[in-house]
Amino acid sequence: MEDVIILRKLSVHDTEVLSTLANNRNIWNNMRDIFPHPYTIDDAKNFIAMVSKEDLQLTFGIDFNNQLVGVISFIKQPDVYRKSIEIGFWIGEEYWKKGITSTSIKKMIDYAENSLDVNRIFANVFEHNIASMKVLKNNGFIEEGISIDAVYKNNQFHNLHRFYLLVKNG
Template sequence: MDQDVVLRPLEISDKSVLAKLANNKKIWDNLRDYIPFPYDEKDAEYFINQTLEENPKQNFGIVYQGELCGVIGAILQQDVYRKSAEIGYWIGEPFWGNEIATRAVRLITAYGFNDLNVQRIYAAIFDYNKASMKVLEKNGFQKEGIFKNGIFKNGKLYDEHRFFKLK
């Protein structure tokens, strides 16, 4: 069952599909504001080009049954946090409800521990994104804490739920 979800480097040829999937307010509502909305092919091309320069690779396309359906990353932290990575992910709305995020998080967690050699992986989830919290819990992540009013999104303050997993 897991074989129908794979992570692969993004390619310039992905820009149209990436732009189509990411240009969705329901997705953007759960992402950081540095990701633009509306999201067009120029934004997708810029992001893909950034990922092509990564060494080591930290961002990947999520492919479900041969189709690009989202993006996931394990972003290496700096300085005294250099043995940690923060994961972030999104799945295009047409693909919701297929357990894709759960399987993609399992894959990126293994990549972070085995290939990036981090000791700790964490994720910061917006208070209202219960589905993402379930994805992390299914992968053995534990809630570390709640940052009260830690997020300002769409003109409102929300709590941030921080989850972690150790190698």
């Protein structure tokens, strides 16, 4: 039987699984500080409530064989950047290196091309997150530059790698 990957809206029923998956320092190390560690049940509840209301964010749970394994989002940009959208994603560590992230990104690109009025998807990746850089490149993203010492995480500065993909609207 073939593995099935579905992107869907998060619900309150995902709270416990989301909290368990996200409560991982290896995931937190690759995320902005708004992503807490430790990641509690209350954090999961608040996140699900926020993304269900938020107008500027399109957030989906990643289901792998009917099991929530992570989250992928588009974040709309304001003002003169309104035709660009940021992509962000994470999956539980036990699901790394299974092609789940790559397939999820492909689905988001298709969604942007067919349903959103954007011309550009971009991603910002911390320098130590080699796997995310690789999965973006494998999905056609181009590295457009490196911002030196742009990130302050774990009491030290890190470079930020910037990627983009021009969207073919359809």
